[in-house]
Amino acid sequence: LKLTLNKDRLNESIQHVSKAVSNRTTIPILSGIKLEASPSGVTLTASDTDISIQSFIPIQENEQTIVQLEHPGSVVVPGRLFTEIIRRMPSDQVEIGVDDHFRISIRSGSSELELVGMDPEEFPLLPKLEENNTFSVQSEVLKSMIRNTIFAVSTNESSPILTGILWTLNEQKFKFVATDRHRLSTCERIIEADPQHALHNIVISGANLSELQKLLPDQETMIDIVAADNQVLFKMGSILFFTRILDGTFPDTSKIIPKTFAAEIVVNAKQFTDAMERAYLLSREEKTKIVKLTSIGNNKIEIFSSLSEIGKITDQVDVLRMEGDPVKISFNSRYMLDALKSIDSENIHIGFTGPMSPFVIRPEDSEALLHLILPYRTAN
Amino acid sequence: LKLTLNKDRLNESIQHVSKAVSNRTTIPILSGIKLEASPSGVTLTASDTDISIQSFIPIQENEQTIVQLEHPGSVVVPGRLFTEIIRRMPSDQVEIGVDDHFRISIRSGSSELELVGMDPEEFPLLPKLEENNTFSVQSEVLKSMIRNTIFAVSTNESSPILTGILWTLNEQKFKFVATDRHRLSTCERIIEADPQHALHNIVISGANLSELQKLLPDQETMIDIVAADNQVLFKMGSILFFTRILDGTFPDTSKIIPKTFAAEIVVNAKQFTDAMERAYLLSREEKTKIVKLTSIGNNKIEIFSSLSEIGKITDQVDVLRMEGDPVKISFNSRYMLDALKSIDSENIHIGFTGPMSPFVIRPEDSEALLHLILPYRTAN
Numbered sequence: 001l002k003l004t005l006n007k008d009r010l011n012e013s014i015q016h017v018s019k020a021v022s023n024r025t026t027i028p029i030l031s032g033i034k035l036e037a038s039p040s041g042v043t044l045t046a047s048d049t050d051i052s053i054q055s056f057i058p059i060q061e062n063e064q065t066i067v068q069l070e071h072p073g074s075v076v077v078p079g080r081l082f083t084e085i086i087r088r089m090p091s092d093q094v095e096i097g098v099d100d101h102f103r104i105s106i107r108s109g110s111s112e113l114e115l116v117g118m119d120p121e122e123f124p125l126l127p128k129l130e131e132n133n134t135f136s137v138q139s140e141v142l143k144s145m146i147r148n149t150i151f152a153v154s155t156n157e158s159s160p161i162l163t164g165i166l167w168t169l170n171e172q173k174f175k176f177v178a179t180d181r182h183r184l185s186t187c188e189r190i191i192e193a194d195p196q197h198a199l200h201n202i203v204i205s206g207a208n209l210s211e212l213q214k215l216l217p218d219q220e221t222m223i224d225i226v227a228a229d230n231q232v233l234f235k236m237g238s239i240l241f242f243t244r245i246l247d248g249t250f251p252d253t254s255k256i257i258p259k260t261f262a263a264e265i266v267v268n269a270k271q272f273t274d275a276m277e278r279a280y281l282l283s284r285e286e287k288t289k290i291v292k293l294t295s296i297g298n299n300k301i302e303i304f305s306s307l308s309e310i311g312k313i314t315d316q317v318d319v320l321r322m323e324g325d326p327v328k329i330s331f332n333s334r335y336m337l338d339a340l341k342s343i344d345s346e347n348i349h350i351g352f353t354g355p356m357s358p359f360v361i362r363p364e365d366s367e368a369l370l371h372l373i374l375p376y377r378t379a380n
Numbered sequence: 381l382k383l384t385l386n387k388d389r390l391n392e393s394i395q396h397v398s399k400a401v402s403n404r405t406t407i408p409i410l411s412g413i414k415l416e417a418s419p420s421g422v423t424l425t426a427s428d429t430d431i432s433i434q435s436f437i438p439i440q441e442n443e444q445t446i447v448q449l450e451h452p453g454s455v456v457v458p459g460r461l462f463t464e465i466i467r468r469m470p471s472d473q474v475e476i477g478v479d480d481h482f483r484i485s486i487r488s489g490s491s492e493l494e495l496v497g498m499d500p501e502e503f504p505l506l507p508k509l510e511e512n513n514t515f516s517v518q519s520e521v522l523k524s525m526i527r528n529t530i531f532a533v534s535t536n537e538s539s540p541i542l543t544g545i546l547w548t549l550n551e552q553k554f555k556f557v558a559t560d561r562h563r564l565s566t567c568e569r570i571i572e573a574d575p576q577h578a579l580h581n582i583v584i585s586g587a588n589l590s591e592l593q594k595l596l597p598d599q600e601t602m603i604d605i606v607a608a609d610n611q612v613l614f615k616m617g618s619i620l621f622f623t624r625i626l627d628g629t630f631p632d633t634s635k636i637i638p639k640t641f642a643a644e645i646v647v648n649a650k651q652f653t654d655a656m657e658r659a660y661l662l663s664r665e666e667k668t669k670i671v672k673l674t675s676i677g678n679n680k681i682e683i684f685s686s687l688s689e690i691g692k693i694t695d696q697v698d699v700l701r702m703e704g705d706p707v708k709i710s711f712n713s714r715y716m717l718d719a720l721k722s723i724d725s726e727n728i729h730i731g732f733t734g735p736m737s738p739f740v741i742r743p744e745d746s747e748a749l750l751h752l753i754l755p756y757r758t759a760n
Binding site: 078081084085088089090104110111112113114115116274275277278281282309310311312313314315316317 | 458461464465468469470484490491492493494495496654655657658661662689690691692693694695696697
């Protein structure tokens with residue numbers, strides 16, 4: 001391998017793949033980035049076996065020559081070190097050469113480096129996915145659906161399937177569900193997919209989706225999604241992002257979500273969130289983070305929390321609309337705050353089914369986004 | 381105690397003193413903030429016994445009423461919780477009351493809190509310092525002198541005196557010295573003090589000066605400094621900052637700094653720093669962080685570092701001026717980078733006294749700031 005390429009473009013591609021560079025040193029090859037130079041361009045690949053990212057640098061881009069290729073070839077470079085070295089190279093061009101023993105030489109301006117590389121044959125191959133199972137989603141839609149559900153995934157590794165978000169696609173309804181057994185978040189959007197195209201029990205790790213989210217472009221770009229048996233591939237321009245699908249069956253949660261309520265309230269999102277933030281301050285020390293919500297007549301609710309030997313706080317929030325029975329319920333304030341932060345609308349609708357039964361939080365004007373919380377059973 | 385005061389102004393004062401709120405729970409009273417209301421205003425005090433900070437809120441400021449005082453009095457509030465609660469209060473006015481059992485009630489808009497306070501009599505008293513030992517330094521000067529030397533203090537608690545910066549004042553020469561035995565940084569400025577006014581062996585903890593630095597205003601304000609037997613007080617407008625003086629005698633370093641050199645070079649600061657940053661990447665894994673600097677003829681130096689089984693890097697930097705013997709020396713690249721970062725001038729002067737003897741880094745155009753590094757003794 002021998003080539004000269006634009007430093008900034010190389011840096012950009014390194015940044016794309018760096019999230020998949022493994023930090024564990026048990027499998028040294030995975031701490032590297034595979035560099036492959038061919039007559040069409042340079043491909044960078046990183047993989048920690050859970051996610052794999054590939055970024056492509058074409059020979060030419062916008063009528064500018066990015067790569068001057070002398071000899072094609074490939075090598076695995078030490079990931080973290082290569083990342084930092086390229087960023088600090090003095091010239092805007094970087095010359096990279098590799099000999100038969102995978103010794104890498106790098107030149108840029110007055111800097112000369114020699115690095116010990118690794119055999120690219122040892123690097124894991126990316127899965128080949130059947131592209132006929134492809135659909136497209138706007139980058140912004142994908143981002144917001146991840147943001148609206150990701151906080152509800154379980155962090156408990158003893159039920160691995162719940163550390164992921166369930167994806168389903170059915171008659172153009174694209175839906176995410178996440179639950180940690182104490183709460184559930186779900187979000188649904190209509191997308192312009194082939195109505196025949198369906199997805200079932202595709203569960204993707206929340207951690208991997210959080211990495212994907214960082215790579216999703218801000219613009220209204222369409223992201224191509226290819227779902228195969230045990231892998232999903234996201235295509236974002238010159239970047240490919242592969243993630244493993246979690247093994248197991250996601251629990252059926254469709255019957256948990258109540259359709260009718262014993263009481264319903266509508267509150268201003270900001271006022272309610274601010275009061276909840278304050279109540280959280282006195283409840284966060286305890287694992288349960290309990291706050292109590294009580295209706296006062298038909299136009300106010302009271303939010304209360306206390307911490308023994310420290311103090312207590314009471315807040316009153318005006319209710320914009322209220323129907324049904326009086327409300328008196330205790331729940332985890334962290335769960336409520338997570339749900340509230342994912343809702344952008346001005347007003348919040350909360351539907352209660354009883355002091356011991358799940359309640360539902362959603363934007364006043366939409367049922368496409370919905371959060372369910374199980375109340376805490378208190379003595380008083 | 382009973383008063384109503386402006387929330388933003390209270391927040392500001394809480395921020396000032398919060399750096400002195402103790403995180404250790406062994407002495408509960410020190411995790412609090414003392415609030416004292418008198419007819420002139422409200423004083424907040426925090427102290428972790430090492431540093432103490434006081435911030436004063438006057439009854440009136442810029443012809444606006446800040447505090448409406450009903451009953452003077454005092455109480456110790458729980459520090460961290462009070463800080464976060466006040467920041468999140470819904471109204472721009474906060475009403476605070478305290479009963480005879482130090483139970484605190486806080487009201488703001490629709491929020492009502494009760495907190496368990498502590499007896500202000502148990503809070504440590506601030507030292508009373510003799511104000512006749514006062515001099516003044518521009519905030520900017522103090523900031524830059526701390527920044528220029530603080531990195532060289534020792535982090536080794538076995539010689540506590542070296543965890544501090546030595547301050548001396550002699551015939552208007554205000555001087556800082558810090559050393560960890562492997563390197564030394566010193567900085568001197570002429571200030572407009574009484575020529576009779578002198579300071580000797582005042583050693584202040586680097587950690588405390590780093591907290592002071594965060595409170596120093598950006599403007600060209602004069603800071604009044606009162607040095608007493610075992611405390612130094614900094615007066616910054618309505619803020620008082622007290623720090624303990626470290627016990628012990630700072631070593632005499634005046635004879636260590638060489639006045640004549642076997643070789644001298646002048647290099648461009650940016651080029652040299654960039655090359656050093658790159659060499660650091662391959663040396664940082666080892667405790668010694670060794671790089672090698674070698675002169676090549678009269679117009680270049682070479683900077684080299686290597687990491688076994690990983691690789692090596694060589695950089696060449698143009699020398700703007702060179703005098704004396706050829707140079708070949710090894711040293712800790714982290715120490716060099718720390719020194720370089722504190723120098724703002726375009727060119728750097730380095731004076732060498734031999735491969736095993738200390739060398740001196742300073743701005744080309746000034747001797748007021750000076751860094752000394754002991755080289756590393758290598759076999760080759």
